[in-house]
Amino acid sequence: xxxxxxxxxxxxxxxxxxxxxxxxxxxxxxxxxxxxxxxxxxxxxxxxxxxxxxxxxxxxxxxxxxxxxxxxxxxxxxxxxxxxxxxxxxxxxxxxxxxxxxxxxxxxxxxxxxxxxxxxxxxxxxxxxxxxxxxxxxxxxxxxxxxx
Numbered sequence: 001x002x003x004x005x006x007x008x009x010x011x012x013x014x015x016x017x018x019x020x021x022x023x024x025x026x027x028x029x030x031x032x033x034x035x036x037x038x039x040x041x042x043x044x045x046x047x048x049x050x051x052x053x054x055x056x057x058x059x060x061x062x063x064x065x066x067x068x069x070x071x072x073x074x075x076x077x078x079x080x081x082x083x084x085x086x087x088x089x090x091x092x093x094x095x096x097x098x099x100x101x102x103x104x105x106x107x108x109x110x111x112x113x114x115x116x117x118x119x120x121x122x123x124x125x126x127x128x129x130x131x132x133x134x135x136x137x138x139x140x141x142x143x144x145x146x147x148x
Contacts, residue, residue, distance in 0.1 A: 055084055059094060060126050070095075 053061075059080075063073050073091035081087050088094045104111040124131060 064126055
């Protein structure tokens, strides 16, 4: 048997593990090693200060702030319906995404109007961000950015 084996056992017995109440661990010599993590400075929640906010409104706000996909929001809704049967089945229903879009034929193309003003106002109403100005960037598929 290797002569260093008992030293490893005694070293392992003197090693302190990290518990939820601790923010550092000790090494073999008893020196404190910090992991650099301060649990009191971390925030893992959304502000839910408005007690009048409904579950639906909270989920809408969470969706826009978290930028998760519609698929993930739908999955969450399906899971939450066990405890909140009043919730809709899909993200589209929760967010009131239009199911039908008017398409206008223009020349050789098509024009879709989703109601930009309405959607911007809706997004601003569902978040707690105060806005002094708003900058918009537009992208039109198929339109060359520059002549080269």
